[in-house]
Amino acid sequence: MIGRSMDDRNLTIGDIAEELGVSKTTVSRAISGKGRIGEQTRQRVLQYIEEHHYSPNVVAKGLAQNKTFNLGMVLPGDYNIAELPFFQNCMLGISRAASSHGYDVLISMVTPEDITQLERAVANQKIDGAILTRTLTDDAPMKYLKENGVPFVAIGSTYDDKVVQIDNDHRSACRELTDTLLDRGITKIALIGGDESYIVTRSRLSGFEDAFAGRKKWDGSRQIFMNVDDGTKVDRIVERLLEDGTQCIVSMDDFLCGCVLNALQIRQIAVPAKIQVVSFYDSTMLEYRIPSITSIRFNVEELGRRACELLLRMLDGEEVDRRTLLGYEVCMRESTK
Amino acid sequence: MIGRSMDDRNLTIGDIAEELGVSKTTVSRAISGKGRIGEQTRQRVLQYIEEHHYSPNVVAKGLAQNKTFNLGMVLPGDYNIAELPFFQNCMLGISRAASSHGYDVLISMVTPEDITQLERAVANQKIDGAILTRTLTDDAPMKYLKENGVPFVAIGSTYDDKVVQIDNDHRSACRELTDTLLDRGITKIALIGGDESYIVTRSRLSGFEDAFAGRKKWDGSRQIFMNVDDGTKVDRIVERLLEDGTQCIVSMDDFLCGCVLNALQIRQIAVPAKIQVVSFYDSTMLEYRIPSITSIRFNVEELGRRACELLLRMLDGEEVDRRTLLGYEVCMRESTK
DNA sequence: CTGAAAGCGCTTACAG
DNA sequence: CTGAAAGCGCTTACAG
Numbered sequence: 042m043i044g045r046s047m048d049d050r051n052l053t054i055g056d057i058a059e060e061l062g063v064s065k066t067t068v069s070r071a072i073s074g075k076g077r078i079g080e081q082t083r084q085r086v087l088q089y090i091e092e093h094h095y096s097p098n099v100v101a102k103g104l105a106q107n108k109t110f111n112l113g114m115v116l117p118g119d120y121n122i123a124e125l126p127f128f129q130n131c132m133l134g135i136s137r138a139a140s141s142h143g144y145d146v147l148i149s150m151v152t153p154e155d156i157t158q159l160e161r162a163v164a165n166q167k168i169d170g171a172i173l174t175r176t177l178t179d180d181a182p183m184k185y186l187k188e189n190g191v192p193f194v195a196i197g198s199t200y201d202d203k204v205v206q207i208d209n210d211h212r213s214a215c216r217e218l219t220d221t222l223l224d225r226g227i228t229k230i231a232l233i234g235g236d237e238s239y240i241v242t243r244s245r246l247s248g249f250e251d252a253f254a255g256r257k258k259w260d261g262s263r264q265i266f267m268n269v270d271d272g273t274k275v276d277r278i279v280e281r282l283l284e285d286g287t288q289c290i291v292s293m294d295d296f297l298c299g300c301v302l303n304a305l306q307i308r309q310i311a312v313p314a315k316i317q318v319v320s321f322y323d324s325t326m327l328e329y330r331i332p333s334i335t336s337i338r339f340n341v342e343e344l345g346r347r348a349c350e351l352l353l354r355m356l357d358g359e360e361v362d363r364r365t366l367l368g369y370e371v372c373m374r375e376s377t378k
Numbered sequence: 379m380i381g382r383s384m385d386d387r388n389l390t391i392g393d394i395a396e397e398l399g400v401s402k403t404t405v406s407r408a409i410s411g412k413g414r415i416g417e418q419t420r421q422r423v424l425q426y427i428e429e430h431h432y433s434p435n436v437v438a439k440g441l442a443q444n445k446t447f448n449l450g451m452v453l454p455g456d457y458n459i460a461e462l463p464f465f466q467n468c469m470l471g472i473s474r475a476a477s478s479h480g481y482d483v484l485i486s487m488v489t490p491e492d493i494t495q496l497e498r499a500v501a502n503q504k505i506d507g508a509i510l511t512r513t514l515t516d517d518a519p520m521k522y523l524k525e526n527g528v529p530f531v532a533i534g535s536t537y538d539d540k541v542v543q544i545d546n547d548h549r550s551a552c553r554e555l556t557d558t559l560l561d562r563g564i565t566k567i568a569l570i571g572g573d574e575s576y577i578v579t580r581s582r583l584s585g586f587e588d589a590f591a592g593r594k595k596w597d598g599s600r601q602i603f604m605n606v607d608d609g610t611k612v613d614r615i616v617e618r619l620l621e622d623g624t625q626c627i628v629s630m631d632d633f634l635c636g637c638v639l640n641a642l643q644i645r646q647i648a649v650p651a652k653i654q655v656v657s658f659y660d661s662t663m664l665e666y667r668i669p670s671i672t673s674i675r676f677n678v679e680e681l682g683r684r685a686c687e688l689l690l691r692m693l694d695g696e697e698v699d700r701r702t703l704l705g706y707e708v709c710m711r712e713s714t715k
Numbered sequence: 716c717t718g719a720a721a722g723c724g725c726t727t728a729c730a731g
Numbered sequence: 732c733t734g735a736a737a738g739c740g741c742t743t744a745c746a747g
Contacts, residue, residue: 051503053724064734069726076727079732099502101724104441104739111484111504118470122662125462133455136487140495145504147448147482150473158477165436166388167448167482272666303668306643325459326663329609329633331640390740401718406742413743416716438740441723 052095061089072097099143111147112139112352113168115159115182117175118150123296123324127341131174131196134345142353144169149182156182163191170352172196172345176206176240194352196344198240205355207348207365209339211241214369215248215321216255218337219291221371222319223252225378227289228261231282233269233301234293242267245293245321275300283310289317289377295324298334302327318376332375339369389432398426409434436480448484449476449689450505452496452519454512455487460633460661464678468511468533471682479690481506486519493519500528507689509533509682513543513577531689533681535577542692544685544702546676548578551706552585552658553592555674556628558708559656560589562715564626565598568619570606570638571630579604582630582658612637620647626654626714632661635671639664655713669712676706 054072058065063082070076071086089095103109114135116128136146147168149159159182162168171186176197183204186193194205222230232249235242246267253259264287266278279301282290292298298320305312312318312332320327320336327334344367351361391409395402400419407413408423426432440446451472453465473483484505486496496519499505508523513534520541523530531542559567569586572579583604590596601624603615616638619627629635635657642649649655649669657664657673664671681704688698 051724054726055724065725066727066734066736067732070733073726077732082732096501096503098724099504100437100446101441101739102726104437104741105724105726107739109437110502114485116469120466122463122665125466126459129457129462129465132453132485133487136485136495140498145484145499145502147484148451148469148473150470158473161477162482164433165482166433167436299666303666307668328459329636329640331644388740391742392740402741403718403720403743404716407717410742414716419716435740438723439742441725442740442742444723 051098052093053098057086057089057093057095061085109167109169110144111168112144112349113149113159113162113171114146115149115151115171115173118152118155121296123294123299123322123326126324126326128174130341131345131348134342134347135172135349137342138346138349138353144353151182153177153181156185159185163189170194170356172348172352178238178240178243192352192355194348194355196348198244200240202363205351205361205363207344207351207367208241208244209344209369210366211244211321211337211369212248212251214337214339214371215245216251217248217369218319218321218335218371219249219252220255221373222289222291222317222377223256223259223261227317229263229285229287230261230289230291231264231278231287232266232291232293233275233278233297234265234267235269235297237267242293249291249321269297272300272303276304279304279308283308283316287316289319291319291321293320294322295320295326295334295336298336299327299330302330302334312376313378317378323372335374335377336372337369338372340367343367388435389430390435394423394426394430394432398422446504446506447481448505449481449686450486450496450499450508451483452486452488452508452510455489455492458633460631460636460659460663463661463663465511467678468682468685471679471684472509472686474679475683475686475690481690488519490514490516490518493522496522500526507531507693509685509689515575515577515580529689529692531685531692533685535581537577539700542688542698542700544681544688544704545578545581546681546706547703548581548658548674548706549585549588551674551676551708552582553588554585554706555656555658555672555708556586556589557592558710559626559628559654559714560593560596560598564654566600566622566624567598567626567628568601568615568624569603569628569630570612570615570634571602571604572606572634574604579630586628586658606634609637609640613641616641616645620645620653624653626656628656628658630657631659632657632663632671632673635673636664636667639667639671649713650715654715660709672711672714673709674706675709677704680704 054065054068058068068086070078071083099110139146149162151159170192173182173195176195176199198208199206290301292301320334323336323338354361391402391405395405405423407415408420436447476483486499488496507529510519510532513532513536535545536543627638629638657671660673660675691698
């Protein structure tokens, strides 16, 4: 009630200094914990702050320290519904980790053709670093960040081993799942995959192939269809696979798997009785399907959190591992037997 | 190559002023376009800026103007997969609109129990305003924003007519779709709905009821099940509805509708031959289902964009409409006849 | 039309 | 242990 405290201007370090009869320097030190300061005065300041709900203007602090305390999260503006749970969980992990370190998350939505949102954030100096949530073989955002010296970490893998990257071990996961299928006696198997410009698509394919490469002699046949991007194509492929007597159809993700299930459903083909079905990525999109689908599950929130922590450590000047691989879980469910 | 231009510090207004032999004031004016300035000097400055790829430090600008040029987007940290496309499209609309006005979007993920991320963003003075992407009957983020005098707009409806809100016209849309069904002669219909603490759930219910209220005498029966939140419950409901000879099952959203379809599928009940199926919200989650599902479609990206533009106008001190209702599209598809 | 100066809310050598 | 002062990169009355 003492004059200026009435207007709704936010409290500043100067107000506190004046009120307490100390200098702004002292208040700043009490808050930051940096520099020598008497325990007495420190307590006084801290108490005042507590009582008056002061919280520092992070923007001003940033300007003085040449930081923004913002992290850029680069998200695709073009997407596929099966990928959404991934980005959402990722975002949750990132924003929680950022929050707990005093940072905020600023989003930049990009497409391979248009990365202006990211360019703006960087040019305007609004972020201290960035997190890519997807990696492509020819990755425009990544290229831009490198050229402009912006610290970043990539979620997903990339062949450029200069970039700090973190990913789930898709390759091993797909190998393990494929191995399990082969161990159970599958001899006619097919793989349907999506866009090969996504590095993750290639990793999954490698894992699938690893399973065969690891067998001395495998007396069976496999068919592989890549760059499949819509339901009609899947339908035609399934038709053909049924004629061939395929025992198991593996899809690289839940979108494709959903298409496979549709194709089987309209033909009244029972799963797993007549044919088995597997997805290489559990997006929860098929969570409520009956039968439940055998697939691989990753902890995406953790992935986001770890990525964020890596970036934060880089910003602190620490050295971090160039490559981090996180685990997976193979979930055998009703769609296989 | 002239001395300081080599280090990778960003160019500042001071550098330009020095280089051009004018004052910082002049440079600032040339950039902002505010204040009188000679056309000659203006051109010189602009040209220099262009050639040297200068872009202003928005944080510093913000500090001087007491703005951040950041908008907070409040997202639920707990979600349902069918809602994801909504939030994603919404985000796209918001971030595009924000971008084109020189603003960035900062995310705050909240749950009804935990709104600390939002509190941090506000306390730290990192946002100029906020956009709520969901409204609840007892809405903690909304309450917080109001109490702290943060300008915001709510996507979705709320009973508090002091808040600036924008929504699709769910009520009319649901009424129209229901009317169409009744006009086609449905006499035994059922509605399955979700969480009634979401205001949108209530709007849809109202629309459904409106259709009946609008008929002089309607010689049929309807059943309503609300607060249904998992597949098992849906399964039991469907079982009962089949016994009752229900002709059409309307679900409030695609998640519930997906559950209905599962329940029908395992019982081998043909849609629409034996029973018709409708969803009150097209999330694209069922986009590839066969048969395709009759539902209502909204332009969510536009919703996000308009919400953002409303907020931006509020920040400019303009008066804006308290309530904006956007259109819809009723899509009759294969699941009804 | 142009500029010197003060200010936004913080931090941080430097001096005492 | 504490403070005056300069600085972060901008803007904006005020004076000329």
